[in-house]
Amino acid sequence: MKRGIPLLIVFFTGMIWLTQYFIPHYPFNKVMNLLSDWMKIIAAFAMVLGILNLLRVNFIKISRKHYNWQYSIILIIALLITIGFGCIQGITENVDTTILVYNSKSNEVISSSIFVAPAIIEGLKNFKPISSEDVEKDGKKETIQKGMMDITTKNGKVVKYTDSNPVKRIIVKDDNSVIETVIVKTGTVGHWIYKNLIEHLSSTMFSLLAFFIASAAFRAFRAKSFEAMLLLGSAFIVMLGKVPIGDVFGKIEIHEKIIISFPSIQVWLMNYVNTAGQRAILLGAAIGIIAISIKIIIGLERTYFGGE
């Protein structure tokens, strides 16, 4: 029973998935759509599971003080910061942030930092509107303006909001008050992390490949046998044929359609020799996948259960 039910689930799911390719009509197409939705949900859960596993592995590494355990602390902190800010602010480039809510009639600040409020109020005196529209919200008339302004901070730094990054000013008037809300776009931490850390670190890792490939080629690429010589020869031709310098070495025209040059031999190698090898691998892998899938569906292959 413990294994029977999972085996039956696998059998029916596999058969439905297989059948819908041959009978793409009701009810198989509907069931297939449902299963596809389930797969997306499972894939999302797999991501959560991955994060939890990463945390578990690194917590164990820290608690047992394994080699380089200090890096695990950095990893966990970075992971939590990225996830935390991503969940709070999202990962978009900018978010709307309210920097001031102010009653201009009574000159009273309703919400803002006491350090920045005077500077914003001062800046509002030079507000240059670009656009203005009146909307009705909750029975009250709101004027929404977008415009340019400068805010001079206490230490004399001028923050400029131009037409490409305008300030949004919402004005709500009634008999007793004029409430002004000032909204600006501020960058998100998630985007900052991406733009200033992930992008540069990833590019650096990728760039280092050039150095390692050059060094590895020098230390490991030896023509020790006939096969190794063939590999070496092909590598030379493809490397020269793939870059414009390959054309500099000239060409031999045997026939109108038969031109021998590094680029032409490279194309031949890629289109014929490489394709033949790749297709053999692909076909082999595909046949292997079919065989293993059938074994899983009919319950002969049970290693996915885990255990021995």
Next chain:
Amino acid sequence: MNIFIRLLKSIDRKFIFIITFFAVVIPMFYPLYLPIIPEDSVRSIFKKIDAIPEGSKILMSFDYDPASKPECHPMAIANLRHAFKKNLKIVIIQLWPFGGAMATEAIDELKKEFKEIYNRDIIYGDDYCILGYKVGGAILIQQSGKDFNGTFMEDIDGKKASEISLTKDVKTIKDFELVLSYSAGDPGIKQWVMIVDAQYKVPVAGGVTAVTAPEITPYLNSGQLLGLMAGLRGAADYETLVNKKYPPFKKYVNSGTSGMDPQNIVHLMIIIFIIIANIIYWHDKKMGLVR
């Protein structure tokens, strides 16, 4: 001879790193300006985009991240330049989490170019839109074949795809004239070919990193893939074709073309290093030092 071999043997890793550094940097300042002759696999993408009627929709899938940006980004920019110039409507999706950021960056660059050259604004929602990331890979492609807006429901700002003028009429993947995938791995172009070309008969083309190209070439030869840009060379080929037809783009950053000079020299340098290593090996073998 022995002194020469001893000299070659003294070459260590640090020396190789220094030479590699200069082989990359010097050509950036002193370009060789070697002519670039585009490969047929790249020409076929150019011809296809050129033949698509103005106003038609194409789908671009940004399936790469910052690590493979140096190779995939220039080809995406070159395709976008051509497509915007042709007034095609571009729907962008992402099977990799950073794909949307890559697309935003590419389009921001192009907005400036089109404003300066043609005084034209590239408008979000009218000329292009970027739909949000979802996990699922091949399953998403499979579902988009039957219900596109049901699969990619929101854009990167959370706006519903059914409310964006560009995507509201899109029912299935068949509503696109062409699917382009810029792919650095899995999920990527392979899945697009296997599902969209094979099952829905929508032409698929795109670009891959140089290291993935041999794996994808069989699909090109079988005709399942309309065209392929392989690595930085693929980007340089496409830039050459675009610049030939629209010369004003020449003055802007063409990363593929400018990247060809360092690649020329580094490839030559690696070949020379391999030859040196084999001279040492054959000498040692002759002397009985190695088997």
